[in-house]
Amino acid sequence: MKIKEKMGFSGAGKVKTMKIAIILGTRPEIIKMSPIIRQCEKQGIDYYILHTGQHYSYEMDKIFFEQLKLPQAKYNLDVxxxxxxxxxxxxxxxIEEILIKDRPDIVLVQGDTNxxxxxALAASKLQIKIxxxxxxxxxxxxTMPEETNRIIADHISDYLFAPTETSRKYLLNEGIPNEKIFVTGNTVVDAAYQNLEISKNGVDILKELGLKEKEYFAATAHxxxxxxxxxxLGRIxxxxxxxYKEFGLPIIFPAHPRTVKMIKEFGFEIPEGTRLIEPLGYLEFLQIESGARMILTDSGGVQEESCILKVPCVTLRDNTERPETVDVGANIVAESGENIIECTKKMLExxxxxxxxxxxxxxxxxTLQNTVTGYGIEFRKIKNSEQIQYWR
Structure with a gap:
């Protein structure tokens, strides 16, 4: 059932409704949009999912939707x-063709991908709210293409859902009107809590890999x-x-295919103590993150998740767009990869x-409350017990 609001002019009995298009194309986007999709289901909002296939074809991502207990995408582009x-x-x-055909009232996008x-561009040119x-x-x-993507998306959006006050400050400094900005927190928190709960009903990846909690490091690089x-790569x-020499604990390294390819092309050996394993599913990796003593990563999402899960993090980059994790002491940036061991020692303290x-x-x-009320529709409050039952 669509969310409805009686408009209040006598005798007309008109009902105001809205339709949301959720556009995503990578697994990190699916993860961070999963709580919004679930909230749309709860609220009875008329919405659909458009999957671009930026990283994987929709056929490959179907299992991902199933594992996270999400409805299937209505459209898939397989670009x-x-x-x-x-x-x-x-x-x-x-995307333009689909938006012309379906004409949603608002398009929701997440993050900084192509x-x-x-x-955002397709919606903007069609005068659809973003x-x-x-x-x-x-x-x-x-030099990061993601920086260009996120800046353009921010400046053409109508609703800017900032995860923190720091993000809000950056937007204001760029001249974006305050009334467009809503500090909501980050859906990665919702996703981590909800999906970790879901993962407990599946495989026990620590047991499968012969690991004990807090007796290994986890690493990603892509x-x-x-x-x-x-x-x-050599420094990493x-x-x-x-x-490994310092702490004697294994480093579990689910390696991206391109990472494995480049290790071979450059002629590097896998260091002693580093367990190079096949890429893990999201739910399995969430368990690995949660149980690790520390995480080393160049992923923005993993920086956030480690902070939420109370696992220290070393970021294998020159900078981070998640400065809040550094500010609170959950993360440190190992600039140029030259001081990884020093950063590791510091974070373990x-x-x-x-x-x-x-x-x-x-x-x-x-996020949805500000979206639907901004469109002039009443937002239905849901009891926590109803939410918990749905998540599980």
Whole structure:
């Protein structure tokens, strides 16, 4: 049933409704949009999912939707990989056709991918309202294509859902009107709590890998500036070697296919103590994150998740668009990868008492509340017991 509001002019009996298009194309987007999709289901909002296939084809992602207990996408574009312009152009053409056909009232996009850029541009040119989930993130590094995507999306959006006050400040500094900005927290908190609960009903990946909680490190590396650069990749692997020699704990490294390819091309050996394993599903990796003594990563989402799960993090990059994690003491940036061991030692001294800067796990509710009330429709409050029952 659609959310409805009686408009209040006598005898007309007119009902105001709205339709939301949720555009996503990568697994991190699916993860962070999953709480919003669940909230749409609860609220009875008329919505649909458009999957661009930026990282994987929709056929490959179907299992991902099933594992997270999400409804299937209505549209899938299967654009596949390609150069930035080529990929974004394909998505822009196809998304525009769908939006003309279905004409939603608002398009929701999340993050900083080419899917976000294409979805926001298509909606903007069709005069469809845009809501940008996770607005206001800034690395201040314009060599990163993600920085361009997020800046453009922010400046053409009508609703900017900033995860923190820091993000809000960045948006205001760029001249975006305050009335467009809503500090909601980050849906990654909702997703981590909800999906970790779901994961407990599946495989016990720690048992399967013979691991005990807090007796291993977890690592990821996939960014081109790291894995396509022989010096940087070499420093990361050297850092892993030093960590094992110092602490004697294995480093569990679910490696991206491109990372494995570049390790071989550069002629590197896998360091002693580093367990290179196949990429894990999201639910399995969430268990790995939760049980790790510490995490080493170049992923923005993993920085957030480690902070939420109270696991110290070392970021294998020169900068981060998640400065809040550093500010609260949950994360440290190992610039150029040259001081990984020193950063690891420092983070292991952390008392884990930091405050989660990304909210209390109600970001999806706040996001949709501001969306539908901004459109002039009443938002239905849902009891916690109803939410918990749905999550499980």
């Amino acid at each position: 596949g990989s390609g150069k930035h312009g080529e990929q974004t152009g394909k998505m822009l053409v196809a 899917t976000v850029l294409a979805g 809501g940008h989930v996770e607005a206001g993130l800034r690395s201040f590094d314009c 960014r081109a500036e790291n894995v396509d650069n022989t010096e940087r 692997l050297s850092g892993f070697s030093q960590i 952390s008392n884990l008492e930091w405050e989660n800067p990304y909210g209390e796990g109600n970001a999806a509710e706040l």
